[in-house]
Amino acid sequence: MGDITLSAAVRSNLLALNNTAKLIDRTQDRLSTGLRVGSPTDNAKAFFEAKGLSSRAATINEKKDGIDQAVSSVSVALQAVNALDSLVEQLKGVVNSAASASTGTEFTELNTQYASLLSQIDNLTADSTYQGVNLVNSTTSTLTVRFSNSTSSKLTITGVKLDQSGLSLNLATGATADLSQATSRATHINSLDAAIATLDSKAKTLGSNVALLQTRLDFSTAYANELQAGADKLTLANITEEGANLVALQTRQQLGISSLSFAGNSEQSVLSLFR
Numbered sequence: 001m002g003d004i005t006l007s008a009a010v011r012s013n014l015l016a017l018n019n020t021a022k023l024i025d026r027t028q029d030r031l032s033t034g035l036r037v038g039s040p041t042d043n044a045k046a047f048f049e050a051k052g053l054s055s056r057a058a059t060i061n062e063k064k065d066g067i068d069q070a071v072s073s074v075s076v077a078l079q080a081v082n083a084l085d086s087l088v089e090q091l092k093g094v095v096n097s098a099a100s101a102s103t104g105t106e107f108t109e110l111n112t113q114y115a116s117l118l119s120q121i122d123n124l125t126a127d128s129t130y131q132g133v134n135l136v137n138s139t140t141s142t143l144t145v146r147f148s149n150s151t152s153s154k155l156t157i158t159g160v161k162l163d164q165s166g167l168s169l170n171l172a173t174g175a176t177a178d179l180s181q182a183t184s185r186a187t188h189i190n191s192l193d194a195a196i197a198t199l200d201s202k203a204k205t206l207g208s209n210v211a212l213l214q215t216r217l218d219f220s221t222a223y224a225n226e227l228q229a230g231a232d233k234l235t236l237a238n239i240t241e242e243g244a245n246l247v248a249l250q251t252r253q254q255l256g257i258s259s260l261s262f263a264g265n266s267e268q269s270v271l272s273l274f275r
Contacts, residue, residue: 020253027245036237050234057227063147064220069131070145071213074157077135078206080128084121084136084162085199091117091169092192098179107180114177114188118164125163135159135206147216155216157209160202167195 029038037043037050091114098110125137133143141159164170169191171177178184 020249023245024249024253027249034237034239035235037235046234050231053227053231053234057224057231059149060220060224060227064217064224067145067147067213067217067220070143070155070157071210071217073130073133073143074135074206074210074213076128076130077159078203078210080124080136081162081199081203081206083124084167085196085203087117087121087124088167088169088192088195088199092189095177095179095185095188095192098185099182101179104180110179111176114179115171118169118171121167121169122163125161125166133159136162136202145213145216147220155209155212162199162202167198169195 037046040047094110094114094117098107101107101110125134128134128136134141135143135157136159138159139161143157143159145155145157147153147155160166177188179188
């Protein structure tokens with residue numbers, strides 16, 4: 001049997017229909033996935049550039065979570081310092097009240113109240129832990145926050161000891177505040193004023209660290225969004241444009257089928273002349 005020979009017109013129409021079908025398949029794939037570049041075969045340069053940007057965004061988002069937790073950890077420490085400052089002010093109030101006391105019973109009650117408030121300082125510092133980190137109860141506690149994979153892009157916050165001993169407010173074992181003595185009251189006031197100055201200084205440092213971490217958190221959020229947006233520009237399909245393309249391609253396909261039919265009919269007409 002001889003080979004079937006197609007006319008140039010039919011062959012041209014078949015090729016056009018085949019190309020149109022491929023374009024329709026590609027457009028439908030873009031509409032279903034939302035991606036203009038979904039693999040290296042679509043556009044190797046855009047695909048790998050987008051992959052690099054997405055990987056960088058994922059890294060920044062991972063670090064961002066750590067920064068967010070660090071903000072909470074330092075905020076807890078700052079709130080603890082403010083609470084300690086309130087306790088120290090209450091201690092000053094007890095000492096000042098002793099200046100107007102006159103009976104042994106009153107001094108005993110004030111000494112007991114003073115000792116109770118001192119114990120609350122230790123309790124508060126011990127309770128100020130966030131995810132295993134306590135920045136107000138030990139000088140050996142540290143919080144290291146990494147902003148990126150670079151070894152130098154980080155912030156290390158060292159803890160402080162703000163309990164009774166750390167603030168130099170602890171009494172000797174078995175001793176009382178001895179608030180009945182004016183000299184003792186003056187000594188306590190000086191110690192309490194020094195403790196307040198220490199707490200104010202630590203509060204400023206912690207507040208500065210919270211502000212810095214929040215700034216880096218905001219930057220990391222914006223940076224990761226821009227990186228992902230850049231990746232999307234390289235790979236995402238324009239759904240409106242692709243929808244219009246699909247309609248145009250389907251129209252072209254219908255016209256191609258009609259053209260192929262006309263070419264076939266034309267050949268049949270020529271053959272009928274030889275019958």
